[in-house]
Amino acid sequence: MDRSSSSQPKAAPPASGLTHDLIAFTPALRTYFARKTRNMNIVDDLVQDVMVRVLARRTQDEIENPQAYLFRTAANVLRDKARRDMVRKVEQQKSLTEFDHPVEECSPDRVIFAREEIARLIAVLQELPERTRDIFLMKRFDGLSHAEISARVGLSVSGIEKQIAKAVSHLARRMAK
Incomplete structure (x- = not known):
C-alpha cells in the first residue's frame, strides 16, 4: 500500500442528483413561503433553511419522492419559525418605519x-x-x-x-x- 495515498484527505462523495432536484424546486418553494407567510422579506431565508436541512441530513439513502420530502421539510421550517416567533413575541414587536416615527426636517x-x-x-x-x-x-x-x-x-x-x-x-x- 502506498503511504502517500493514505495521507491524502478523502474526497467528498460525488453530489447526487438531489442537489439538481433541489434547485429545480426553488421557485415552487418561494411561492409556497410567500403564500404561507405573506412576507417577501423572509422568503429567501426560509428557502435557504430548507436547502440547508435537506443537504445536511445524516442519511445518504436515496429519497424516493424529493418533492414531497422538500415540502415536508418546508412545513417543518415554517413550524419552527412560528415557535421561535412565539417565544420572541414577534407579533407584539412594532417595526420602526419613518411613517410611524417621522424625522423632523432641519428647516x-x-x-x-x-x-x-x-x-x-x-x-x-x-x-x-x-x-x-x-x-x-x-x-x-x-x-x-x-x-x-x-x-x-x-x-x-x-x-x-x-x-x-x-x-x-x-x-x-x-x-x-
Whole structure:
C-alpha cells in the first residue's frame, strides 16, 4: 500500500442528483413561503433553511419522492419559525418605519427658532446670581452630583439642592413667557 495515498484527505462523495432536484424546486418553494407567510422579506431565508436541512441530513439513502420530502421539510421550517416567533413575541414587536416615527426636517425656520431659544435661555441664566448659576451649570451640564458640587463650592448638600431648585424655578417661570 502506498503511504502517500493514505495521507491524502478523502474526497467528498460525488453530489447526487438531489442537489439538481433541489434547485429545480426553488421557485415552487418561494411561492409556497410567500403564500404561507405573506412576507417577501423572509422568503429567501426560509428557502435557504430548507436547502440547508435537506443537504445536511445524516442519511445518504436515496429519497424516493424529493418533492414531497422538500415540502415536508418546508412545513417543518415554517413550524419552527412560528415557535421561535412565539417565544420572541414577534407579533407584539412594532417595526420602526419613518411613517410611524417621522424625522423632523432641519428647516431654516427651525434653525432660527432654536438659535433664538438658546439665546433666550442664556439671557435667563444670566439673570441668576452667579453662585446659583454656577451650581446649576455644574449639575446640568457638567453632570456633577450634589456631593461633588458641595465639595467644590463649600456649601452643604442641602444648600446645593436649594440653589438648584431656585435656578430651575426661575428658568421655568421665565422661559414660559
